[in-house]
Amino acid sequence: xxxxxxxxxxxxxxxxxxxxxxxxxxxxxxxxxxxxxxxxxxxxxxxxxxxxxxxxxxxxxxxxxxxxxxxxxxxxxxxxxxxxxxxxxxxxxxxxxxxxxxxxxxxxxxxxx
Amino acid sequence: xxxxxxxxxxxxxxxxxxxxxxxxxxxxxxxxxxxxxxxxxxxxxxxxxxxxxxxxxxxxxxxxxxxxxxxxxxxxxxxxxxxxxxxxxxxxxxxxxxxxxxxxxxxxxxxxxxxx
Numbered sequence: 139x140x141x142x143x144x145x146x147x148x149x150x151x152x153x154x155x156x157x158x159x160x161x162x163x164x165x166x167x168x169x170x171x172x173x174x175x176x177x178x179x180x181x182x183x184x185x186x187x188x189x190x191x192x193x194x195x196x197x198x199x200x201x202x203x204x205x206x207x208x209x210x211x212x213x214x215x216x217x218x219x220x221x222x223x224x225x226x227x228x229x230x231x232x233x234x235x236x237x238x239x240x241x242x243x244x245x246x247x248x249x250x251x
Numbered sequence: 252x253x254x255x256x257x258x259x260x261x262x263x264x265x266x267x268x269x270x271x272x273x274x275x276x277x278x279x280x281x282x283x284x285x286x287x288x289x290x291x292x293x294x295x296x297x298x299x300x301x302x303x304x305x306x307x308x309x310x311x312x313x314x315x316x317x318x319x320x321x322x323x324x325x326x327x328x329x330x331x332x333x334x335x336x337x338x339x340x341x342x343x344x345x346x347x348x349x350x351x352x353x354x355x356x357x358x359x360x361x362x363x364x365x366x367x
Contacts, residue, residue, distance in 0.1 A: 144293075171355070180255070180341050180358030181294070226293060239356070243293035 140165045144227050144242030151217055152250050159245045160211040161227030169230040170203050170210040175244075176223045184225075185212070219249050253277050257342050257359035264332045264366045272327040272362050274342030282345045283325035284309075284356065285317060287338040294341065300325055302347075332366045339363050 144161045151157060161170070169188055173181035185196050187203035187210060194201055200213045210229070214221055227242040255276045264270055276283065284299040286309075296309030300319040314336060316328045325344075329336055340363075343356040 173356075178360075180343070180360050181356075182358070183355055186355055239296075241294040243291060 140229075140240055142227055142229055142240060142242035144245055146245055147243070148246040148248070150248045150250065153217060153219060155217050157214040157217055157221070157247060158211060159225060160209060161229070161242050162209040163229065164208065165229075166207045167229035167231055168207070170201070171228040171230075172199075172201050172210070172212045173226045173228060173241075174223050175226065181226055214247075217247075217249050219251055222247060222249050255342055255344055255357055255359035257340075257362050259362060260360065261363050262365070264329075264364065266333060266366060268332050269328065269330050270332065270364075271329075272340055272342070272364075273324070274326065274359060275324045276342075276344040276357070277323065278344060278346075278357065279322070280344035280357070281322070281347045283319065284343045284345075285315070285325070285327045286341045286343065287311065288341060288361070289338050297327065297340075329364075332364075334366045337364060337366045 142161050142163050171186045172184045174184050175181040185194050185201040190203055190207045191205050192203040198215045202211055224244040224246050226244045228239055230239040258273045281302045285297040286294045288294050295311050297311055297315050298309055298317040300306045303322045306317050306319055318326045339361045341361050342359045345356050
C-alpha cells in the first residue's frame with residue numbers, strides 16, 4: 139500500500155540552528171500536511187500544501203510541496219527550545235474518503251539550549 | 252473552546268476486559284477519526300466516520316468497534332482487550348471529507364491504554 143518515508147527519524151540540534159526534514163513516497167498525492175506533536179499532546183497542524191511546487195511559510199517554518207507530487211520538506215529556521223517534539227508529514231489524494239490520509243512515522247526533534 | 256475532548260486520559264485493563272473510549276468535538280465537524288500511535292509506527296487509522304450515520308474501517312480495525320452516536324460524539328470500543336492493543340489512542344475531527352482542506356485534522360490530547 140501507500141506509505142510515506144520520513145527522514146531523519148530523529149535530530150539533536152543546538153538552539154539557533156536551522157532544521158530540515160523531508161517526506162518521500164513512490165505514490166503521487168494532491169495534499170501534503172505537516173503536524174507537530176508536543177510531548178503528551180495530540181498533533182497540531184502546522185502547514186497544509188495543496189498545489190505542486192507550492193512553498194508556504196508559517197513564522198519560522200517553511201514547507202514545500204514537491205513538483206513531482208511525491209515529496210515534501212519542512213524547514214525550521216533559528217530553532218528554539220519549544221520546537222522540541224515529533225513532526226509528522228501526512229499526505230492525501232482528492233476524491234477518496236478521508237480514510238486516504240496517511241502519516242509518516244515522524245521526526246523527533248531535540249533542541250539543546 | 253475545548254476542541255476535541257477524549258476520556259479517559261489513562262486506563263489500565265487486564266487481558267479480556269472491555270472498555271469504551273469516548274470522544275466529543277464542539278467544532279461542528281462532520282468527520283471524526285480514531286488513530287492509534289505506537290513507538291516508531293506513527294499514526295495509524297483504526298476507524299473513521301465521514302459523516303453522521305456512517306463509519307468505515309481504516310488501516311488497523313481488528314479488535315475494535317466504533318459508534319457515531321451523533322454529530323459530536325464518536326466512541327471506540329475494545330470488546331476483549333489484548334496486550335497488542337496497548338497504545339496511545341487519538342480521536343480527531345475535520346470539517347468535512349472530500350477535497351480540499353480535508354486533511355486538516357484537529358486532535359484530542361490522547362488516551363493512554365495499557366493492557367496487562
